[in-house]
Amino acid sequence: MQTIDKLISAPWIIPVEPQGRVLEDHALAIHEGRILELLPTEEAQARYRPETHRRLERHALIPGLVNAHTHSPMTLLRGLADDLPLMDWLQNHIWPAEGRFVGEGFVHDGTLLAAAEMIRGGTTCFNDMYFFPETTGQVAARAGLRAVLGLIVIDFPSAWAGDAEEYITKGLDIHDRYKGDALLSFCFAPHAPYTVGDDPLGRLATLAQELEIPVHMHVHETAHEVEESVARFGMRPLERLARLGLVGPNLLGVHMTQLEASEIRYLADTGAHVVHCPESNLKLASGFCPVQALVEAGVNVALGTDGTASNNDLDLLGEMRTAALLAKGVSGDAAALPAHTALRMATLNGARALGLGESTGSLEPGKSADITAVDLGELETLPLYDPVSHLVYAASRHQVSDVWVAGRPLLRDRQLTTIDLPDLRRRVADWQRRIAEAD
Numbered sequence: 106m107q108t109i110d111k112l113i114s115a116p117w118i119i120p121v122e123p124q125g126r127v128l129e130d131h132a133l134a135i136h137e138g139r140i141l142e143l144l145p146t147e148e149a150q151a152r153y154r155p156e157t158h159r160r161l162e163r164h165a166l167i168p169g170l171v172n173a174h175t176h177s178p179m180t181l182l183r184g185l186a187d188d189l190p191l192m193d194w195l196q197n198h199i200w201p202a203e204g205r206f207v208g209e210g211f212v213h214d215g216t217l218l219a220a221a222e223m224i225r226g227g228t229t230c231f232n233d234m235y236f237f238p239e240t241t242g243q244v245a246a247r248a249g250l251r252a253v254l255g256l257i258v259i260d261f262p263s264a265w266a267g268d269a270e271e272y273i274t275k276g277l278d279i280h281d282r283y284k285g286d287a288l289l290s291f292c293f294a295p296h297a298p299y300t301v302g303d304d305p306l307g308r309l310a311t312l313a314q315e316l317e318i319p320v321h322m323h324v325h326e327t328a329h330e331v332e333e334s335v336a337r338f339g340m341r342p343l344e345r346l347a348r349l350g351l352v353g354p355n356l357l358g359v360h361m362t363q364l365e366a367s368e369i370r371y372l373a374d375t376g377a378h379v380v381h382c383p384e385s386n387l388k389l390a391s392g393f394c395p396v397q398a399l400v401e402a403g404v405n406v407a408l409g410t411d412g413t414a415s416n417n418d419l420d421l422l423g424e425m426r427t428a429a430l431l432a433k434g435v436s437g438d439a440a441a442l443p444a445h446t447a448l449r450m451a452t453l454n455g456a457r458a459l460g461l462g463e464s465t466g467s468l469e470p471g472k473s474a475d476i477t478a479v480d481l482g483e484l485e486t487l488p489l490y491d492p493v494s495h496l497v498y499a500a501s502r503h504q505v506s507d508v509w510v511a512g513r514p515l516l517r518d519r520q521l522t523t524i525d526l527p528d529l530r531r532r533v534a535d536w537q538r539r540i541a542e543a544d
């Protein structure tokens with residue numbers, strides 16, 4: 106008998122890799138934060154002597170969900186400006202509110218609220234793009250979440266930095282200080298082609314290659330963005346980014362609702378990744394990302410919620426369902442984006458896009474024990490013929506019961522273990538009062 110930290114057993118384990126596999130009555134053996142083995146529960150009990158054995162009787166265990174694009178502090182702006190198209194929403198509502206309120210305190214409390222919501226929804230890793238990324242990283246790490254911090258660049262001054270040069274310098278400083286952190290990693294996050302000039306973009310292309318970190322950017326979010334680029338630069342944004350050396354395996358293009366067939370081929374040929382944010386795209390009426398065509402071309406497509414001011418939640422189970430349904434509607438093919446593919450987009454594809462494919466995104470020996478348990482015994486998911494069908498087409502985030510990151514429980518029986526809820530509620534109420542007063 107081998108002594109280990111933990112066994113978690115459940116009627117279903119969906120490891121995501123290999124694709125399509127569902128293991129029945131299996132257990133995950135976990136030691137020092139990593140998955141040692143997946144094996145039948147009976148065998149696990151004969152082979153291992155665990156410090157703790159979590160027996161889940163009606164649950165599916167899946168890899169922790171990976172939110173490949175969000176702006177976590179924007180939880181504090183949830184519901185502030187609805188039913189508007191992107192540029193009106195940004196220029197006349199969101200940017201003015203951010204100009205008034207964004208600072209370290211806003212980012213701290215907004216990230217804390219986001220962390221609580223993400224953990225309760227089964228997310229274990231998120232890729233963020235916002236001001237004061239160090240504060241987001243500190244809050245995320247304290248909550249026990251895995252976070253990829255976007256080192257933002259935008260040609261406008263903010264409370265965080267004055268110009269593109271300062272954004273880059275501050276980002277590099279954070280990168281150097283936190284390099285090697287167990288939970289935090291980095292990507293460059295130039296905001297969008299229409300807000301960052303050629304010089305900083307060219308510099309980021311070089312730095313991303315040198316430092317081997319991804320570049321995460323809103324690209325081709327709307328038809329207006331593409332038309333404006335053609336008028337201003339004589340070319341579509343993707344071509345401009347390609348000429349600046351940014352399109353390749355380092356790039357995560359977020360949204361990508363406007364894509365011609367040649368651009369889809371180009372993304373596939375260069376190994377660039379796409380982050381699909383279906384609910385934000387629907388709410389801002391930005392357009393439809395051609396997910397099925399991208400997948401067929403071999404592009405790695407991940408899933409993101411975007412921020413809660415355009416979604417308005419951080420619910421990746423819900424996002425999977427929207428993505429799966431929308432892909433069928435857009436392609437006219439009911440077989441487009443089946444449930445296993447949607448789950449893979451919300452887990453392993455996100456991890457791979459973020460350069461974390463070796464450590465998270467699937468339940469495999471050697472990987473970090475980043476795990477989400479979903480109770481499929483609720484009435485809403487009965488009867489049960491196929492657990493993956495229910496995860497994508499029927500379950501809600503309220504059925505997420507337990508979440509672990511690197512083997513550490515962040516949610517146990519729906520209770521947050523790392524976040525003080527009454528304190529969080531007080532902080533959010535305070536922001537609500539301040540923001541509502543100014544509105």
Ligand SMILES: CSC[C@H]1O[C@@H](n2cnc3c(O)ncnc32)[C@H](O)[C@@H]1O
Binds near residue numbers: 200257259
């Ligand atoms: C430079 S920090 C990030 C910046 O992005 C803004 N934002 C949030 N959602 C979107 C979106 O869908 N498209 C473009 N910009 C977005 C956010 O408000 C911050 O200012």
Ligand SMILES: [Zn+2]
Binds near residue numbers: 174
């Ligand atoms: Zn965004």
